[in-house]
Amino acid sequence: MSVQTMKAARFHAFGGPGVLVYEDAPRPEARAGEILVRVRAAGLNPPDWYFREGFTSLPDEWRPKVDFPAIPGTDISGEVEAVGDGVSGFSIGDEVYAMVNFPEGMAGGSRGYAQYVAVPASHAAIKPVGVDHVHAAGAPMSLLTAWQFLVDLGHEEANPLQPGPHVPVPLDGRTVLVNGAAGGVGHFAVQIAKLKGARVIAVASGKHEALLRDLGVDEFIDYGKTTPEDVVRDLDLVVDSLGGPTSSRFLRTLKRGGALFPVFPLGFDGHDEADTLGVTVSATQVRSNGAQLAELAPLLASGAIRVAIDSTYPLADVSKAHARAAEGHLQGKLVLTVD
Incomplete structure (x- = not known):
């Protein structure tokens, strides 16, 4: 029996954006518990380039085995082409x-940079009404990350990043600073914090001020002109969407009893200082959750949460999209359009 094919963006070895090639690949089928989706748009996220590079930022013991050729991508929007056994809704x-x-299939399985992808039904939700495929594809990972950090963890899986589970903190009436506020996670974090009643301070480069003011931030700090940790004090929460070793600089901006949430916690070395200051440092690994996407869909449909799009690229130009990601300073999300 001949194997049906599709167009996909794949890589046959780890490397830079140039290793991505647009080519024919086997078309997946919907197994029990899955739906087959005809992809119309696919969002880009940092794990896509971590995958392409070989997970070099992860400790050796965390690096999953990759079978080549591999297709990156987690975030998709499209139409249901087929429904597997046992699927309802x-x-x-x-x-x-x-x-x-994600994260269980981060190095294999059916992936999103393709014309078709097999999706566990529990990971999908009906697309928000009135939101096009490009904007819908820009939402899932970044929006779920912000939601799971700030509002509802959504699962009881063991936390690989710390001894105990991540616990969101109350936001109503609190002062929240979001670093990297114009990026994928950051621009959702400022909107969610505002929705939940927080006063929000956004840190980003000056070119993003208009967007962030439009999203409702109460105060804007251009990090190119002002060092935020030198001018801000007595915060209740800092969400550092960049994370990494530099997150510890925000500890002194927090009041005793406050919290620092580094979205990328690897390399953070300020735990002793946090203990001395009485500050909680906590992080979590975002996980696929169709029920949460269904909960968020009305907020996207109403415009209460908006998806900012930096730029779009045809799937065939995937290497150009990854090169744009490598430049940094994104305003919102990068999205691939799929014919």
Whole structure:
């Protein structure tokens, strides 16, 4: 029996953006518990380039085995093409969006940079009404990250990043600083914090001020002109969407009893200082969750949460999209359009 094919963006060895090639690949099928989605748009996220590079930022013991050729991508929006056994709640033709198989399938399985992807039904939700595929595909990973950090963890899986589970903190009436506020996670974090009643301070480069003011931030700090940790004090929460070793600089901006949430916690070395200051440092690994995407869909449909798009690229130009990501300073999300 001949194998059906599709177009996909794959890589046959680890490397830079140039290793990504647009080529024919086997088309997946919907197994039990899955839906097959005809992809119309696919969002880009940092794990996509971590995957392409070989997870070099992760400790050796955390690096999953990769079978080549590999297809990156978790975030998709499209139409249901087929429904597997045991699936309810989805029908052929439904427009859906999803974060697919993350983190459990981060190095293999059916992936999003393709014309078709098999999605566990529990990871998908009906696409927000009135939101096009590009904007829907820009939401899942970044929006779920912000939501799971700030509002609802959404699962009871063991936390690989710290001894105990991540616990969101109350936001109503609190002062929250978001670093990297114009990026994928950051621009959702400022909107969620505002929705939940917080006073929000956004830190980003000056070119992003208009967007962030439009999203409702109460105060804007241009890090190119002002060092935020030198001028801000008595915060209740800092969400550092950049994370890493430099997150510890925000500890002194927090009041005793406050919290620092580094979205990328690897390399953080300020735990002793945090203990001395009485500050909680906590992080979590975002996980696929179709029920949360269904909960968030009305907020996206109403415009209460908006998806900012930096730029779009055809799937065939995937290497150009990854090169744009490497430049940094994104305003919102990068999205691939899929013919």
